[in-house]
Amino acid sequence: MDKKKLLDDLVKGYRENHKKSEAIFSKASQYLITGGSHNLRLFSPFPFYDIQSSGSRVWDADGNIYVDFWQGHFANVLGHNPKVIIKALQDSFRKSQGLTTGFPGDHQRELAELILKQIKADKIRFTTSGTLATMYAIMLAKAFTRRELVMKVGGGWHGAHPYALRGITAYDHGLTRMESAGLPSGTDAMIVMTRFNDIQDIEDKFREHGERTACFILEPFIGAGGFIFSHKQYLQRARELTQQYGSLLIFDEVVSGFRFHAGGVQSLYGIIPDLTVLGKAIGGGMPVSAVIGKEDVMALCGPEAPPDVKVKFEGGTFSAHPAAMLAGLTYLKYLMEHESEIYPRIGQLGAKVRKGIEEIFAAHGFNVKCTGYGDSIAEHSSLVGVQFLKERIDRISFPEQVWNPEVCDFELREKIFKLSMLEEGFNIFHGYGAVSSAHTESEIQASLDAVERIAKKWSNY
Ligand SMILES: Cc1ncc(COP(=O)(O)O)c(C=O)c1O
Numbered sequence: 001m002d003k004k005k006l007l008d009d010l011v012k013g014y015r016e017n018h019k020k021s022e023a024i025f026s027k028a029s030q031y032l033i034t035g036g037s038h039n040l041r042l043f044s045p046f047p048f049y050d051i052q053s054s055g056s057r058v059w060d061a062d063g064n065i066y067v068d069f070w071q072g073h074f075a076n077v078l079g080h081n082p083k084v085i086i087k088a089l090q091d092s093f094r095k096s097q098g099l100t101t102g103f104p105g106d107h108q109r110e111l112a113e114l115i116l117k118q119i120k121a122d123k124i125r126f127t128t129s130g131t132l133a134t135m136y137a138i139m140l141a142k143a144f145t146r147r148e149l150v151m152k153v154g155g156g157w158h159g160a161h162p163y164a165l166r167g168i169t170a171y172d173h174g175l176t177r178m179e180s181a182g183l184p185s186g187t188d189a190m191i192v193m194t195r196f197n198d199i200q201d202i203e204d205k206f207r208e209h210g211e212r213t214a215c216f217i218l219e220p221f222i223g224a225g226g227f228i229f230s231h232k233q234y235l236q237r238a239r240e241l242t243q244q245y246g247s248l249l250i251f252d253e254v255v256s257g258f259r260f261h262a263g264g265v266q267s268l269y270g271i272i273p274d275l276t277v278l279g280k281a282i283g284g285g286m287p288v289s290a291v292i293g294k295e296d297v298m299a300l301c302g303p304e305a306p307p308d309v310k311v312k313f314e315g316g317t318f319s320a321h322p323a324a325m326l327a328g329l330t331y332l333k334y335l336m337e338h339e340s341e342i343y344p345r346i347g348q349l350g351a352k353v354r355k356g357i358e359e360i361f362a363a364h365g366f367n368v369k370c371t372g373y374g375d376s377i378a379e380h381s382s383l384v385g386v387q388f389l390k391e392r393i394d395r396i397s398f399p400e401q402v403w404n405p406e407v408c409d410f411e412l413r414e415k416i417f418k419l420s421m422l423e424e425g426f427n428i429f430h431g432y433g434a435v436s437s438a439h440t441e442s443e444i445q446a447s448l449d450a451v452e453r454i455a456k457k458w459s460n461y
């Protein structure tokens with residue numbers, strides 16, 4: 001396949017159909033670094049600018065319509081701008097409620113109560129981003145244990161703060177590199193890297209560093225690391241080792257919370273961490289995140305905590321923002337009330353896509369594997385990753401495979417497949433993305449028909 005020619009043709013076609021977006025991008029680049037505020041949204045040659053999003057669809061500035069599987073960084077389980085949230089917000093704004101006031105509202109109590117009913121823990125505190133919440137969770141663990149080291153897995157993305165910027169996507173015989181400048185000196189030595197789903201490796205790392213480890217933070221379903229569920233035995237071993245060494249176990253459920261059922265992956269696996277971080281879906285489209293956990297740990301951010309272990313997780317002008325609390329509350333109530341319809345349905349559609357994409361590409365001679373597969377414990381997986389493989393592998397099991405350029409062809413996925421699917425009217429991410437309850441059977445089938453045409457077309461290049 002002549003990849004260069006294919007990409008050139010796709011870029012040419014994209015430019016022709018996105019003239020207004022190109023003009024907006026060029027203007028935006030005069031003021032914003034590379035034209036925007038989040039690098040992942042700025043795909044090459046330039047992003048399309050959305051003017052309206054509803055349900056499964058996005059309308060762009062040039063009048064193109066896409067069926068969207070990016071769905072707000074995978075936060076939108078109900079699709080874009082669901083009516084139930086829009087109505088709740090409109091009603092609230094009509095009553096002079098919604099914008100920030102600086103007073104605590106009762107919706108935050110209701111949302112807190114509801115989350116703690118669905119994910120068992122003693123206490124919760126809200127903040128505004130997954131990044132802040134994982135940072136605070138780690139600070140709580142460090143203060144509680146009075147220890148220095150933070151253990152994380154290669155491929156784990158917990159947002160951009162010093163405790164989490166090692167071993168994310170930069171492959172170098174593994175995922176262990178520091179990936180940002182501007183960090184306090186010694187940060188790399190403070191972060192112990194281990195491999196996701198590798199029991200032997202956590203046993204080794206705890207044997208070596210356990211006595212000094214404040215916490216082990218991981219995503220029980222790894223998101224940016226490749227849409228892979230952790231094995232139950234691995235999580236169990238992580239729970240045992242953290243207990244044995246007196247470290248805290250932190251589950252980052254920013255992606256997985258309320259994505260596979262109306263709760264966390266931890267409840268499906270029956271493994272309870274000391275702290276859990278939530279984000280994305282719990283805000284119903286608004287910026288909400290939370291740390292939840294055991295009373296004695298969470299108490300360290302309260303005003304009565306002893307000064308030497310007090311954690312400054314206490315501010316945030318927009319923490320528990322009124323409109324965001326209302327949106328989150330309305331959203332989670334809806335997900336709980338419709339749990340038995342929503343999750344099995346989007347899980348089945350996810351399974352259909354994974355199977356369909358692998359079969360289509362195989363029939364055309366391409367070596368493609370999907371990720372996002374659930375198992376008998378987490379059976380309703382609506383997330384689909386697509387990996388174009390350079391070597392034969394039956395199943396992708398580690399982020400180290402996803403990010404190794406000798407194993408997976410990142411350019412084929414992120415540039416060529418992305419633009420090919422856009423040309424067909426589908427916006428994808430990580431090779432496909434998230435099925436929401438707003439997607440119809442026929443849209444899912446149409447996306448597979450598009451993949452079929454693309455595979456055929458590629459075979460002729
Ligand atoms: C697992 C996980 N944790 C934390 C974060 C950071 O959340 P935010 O982007 O809200 O800061 C993300 C973001 O994608 C994530 O996927």
